[in-house]
Amino acid sequence: GENVEQHPSTLSVQEGDxxxxxxxxxxxxxxxxxxxxxxxxxRPQLIxxxxxxxxxxxxxxxxxxxxxxxxxxxxxxxxTQPEDSAxxxxxxxxxxxxxxxxxxxxGTRLTVIP
Amino acid sequence: GAVVSQHPxxxxxxxxxxxxxECRSLDFQATTMFWYxxxxxxxxxxxxxxxxxxxxxxxxxxxxxxxxxxxxxxxxSTLTVTSAHPEDSSFYICSAPPGGGSSYxxxxxxGTRLTVT
Numbered sequence: 001g002e003n004v005e006q007h008p009s010t011l012s013v014q015e016g017d018x019x020x021x022x023x024x025x026x027x028x029x030x031x032x033x034x035x036x037x038x039x040x041x042x043r044p045q046l047i048x049x050x051x052x053x054x055x056x057x058x059x060x061x062x063x064x065x066x067x068x069x070x071x072x073x074x075x076x077x078x079x080t081q082p083e084d085s086a087x088x089x090x091x092x093x094x095x096x097x098x099x100x101x102x103x104x105x106x107g108t109r110l111t112v113i114p
Numbered sequence: 115g116a117v118v119s120q121h122p123x124x125x126x127x128x129x130x131x132x133x134x135x136e137c138r139s140l141d142f143q144a145t146t147m148f149w150y151x152x153x154x155x156x157x158x159x160x161x162x163x164x165x166x167x168x169x170x171x172x173x174x175x176x177x178x179x180x181x182x183x184x185x186x187x188x189x190x191s192t193l194t195v196t197s198a199h200p201e202d203s204s205f206y207i208c209s210a211p212p213g214g215g216s217s218y219x220x221x222x223x224x225g226t227r228l229t230v231t
Contacts, residue, residue, distance in 0.1 A: 001174075032218045043207060043222040044158065051218065089157060093218070100211060101148065102220060104157045 002027040004092050006105030013080050014113050021108045023090035024072040030092040032100070033066060033073045037086045038107075044089060048075070080112045116142050116212040120223035127198055127230055135193045135226045137164075137208030143188035144210035148220065149181075152205040164191040164208075198230040 003026040013019050025033075031052035036044035050057045050064045050073065057064050061080075066073040077084055090105040117140040127133050137147055145166045150158040162183055163171040170183035182194040195202055205227050209220040 034219070041205075041225070041227070043224045045222075046219065049219065100146075100218065100220070101160055101163065102158075102209070103160065106157045 002030060002092055002094070002101075002103040004090060004103050004105040006090050006108060008108060009106065010109045010111070012111045012113060015080060015082060017080055019075075019077045019080055019084070019110055019112075021075045021088055021090070021110075022072060023074070023092075023105045024070075025092040025103075026071065027092070027094060028071065029094045032093040033064070034091050034093075034102070035062075035064060035075045036089045036091065036104075038089060039086050047088075077110075080110075082112050082114050085110055085112045116140075116210075116221045118144075118208065118210050118221045118223040120206075120208060120226050122226060123224060124227040125229070127228070129199055129230055130197055132194055132196045133198055133228060135195070135206055135208075135228075137191045137193070137210070137223050139189045139210050139212075139221075142210075142212045144191075144212075145188060147185060147191040147208055147210045149183065149191075149193050150207045150209065152207060152225075154205075158207060161193075164193075166191075195228065198228070200230045203228055203230045 006023045034049035038044045061078045063076040088108045091102045093102045119138045121136045147164040149161045152158045161176045164183045164185040166185045172178045185191040207225040208223045
């Protein structure tokens with residue numbers, strides 16, 4: 001099955017700086033890569049996603065890049081703000097008939113220092 | 115956007131008893147739902163795929179006789195933790211793709227925190 005690795009496990013940045021979180025995956029059949037933000041005790045919230053036919057996607061301060069050859073993808077947050085502090089999870093999925101199981105990375109706890 | 119609810123939001127039960135957790139899609143039909151378990155400060159681990167009208171598909175290492183899944187309608191899936199033990203204490207989260215099994219995006223429920231004493 002799919003194995004998703006995520007680094008770093010914790011990340012502290014000063015407000016206004018950029019944050020980068022990296023993930024690798026093992027299954028070359030994976031074709032959908034979402035990123036979720038989870039606050040303590042709450043549900044994961046999708047912040048951005050990318051499909052395998054695209055190399056980069058941007059939404060305001062958030063961007064994701066995908067390298068299919070190397071099987072890795074990254075989340076970039078620019079101009080970080082204290083409210084960006086949370087745990088971020090990457091995930092990988094392969095859309096198959098009847099199912100699209102998400103396999104999650106181990107998570108990155110981001111702390112933005114005011 | 116699509117909304118997924120869970121009930122209860124938290125539950126405390128005694129060791130040896132069974133607990134049922136409901137996952138509902140409120141404004142869309144979900145032929146497929148997913149159940150995840152998340153231990154404190156850890157990632158979400160897929161437990162099983164719930165399929166409306168057929169048996170659930172369990173991930174390796176998940177006991178199907180302990181975690182009973184029923185997907186009785188297009189908007190409801192239930193997870194029953196049978197003979198619960200303290201090690202089953204966890205945050206259980208369901209998700210559903212609004213476009214059915216072929217949809218990329220999934221919407222998550224708010225989670226159910228189970229504490230077994």
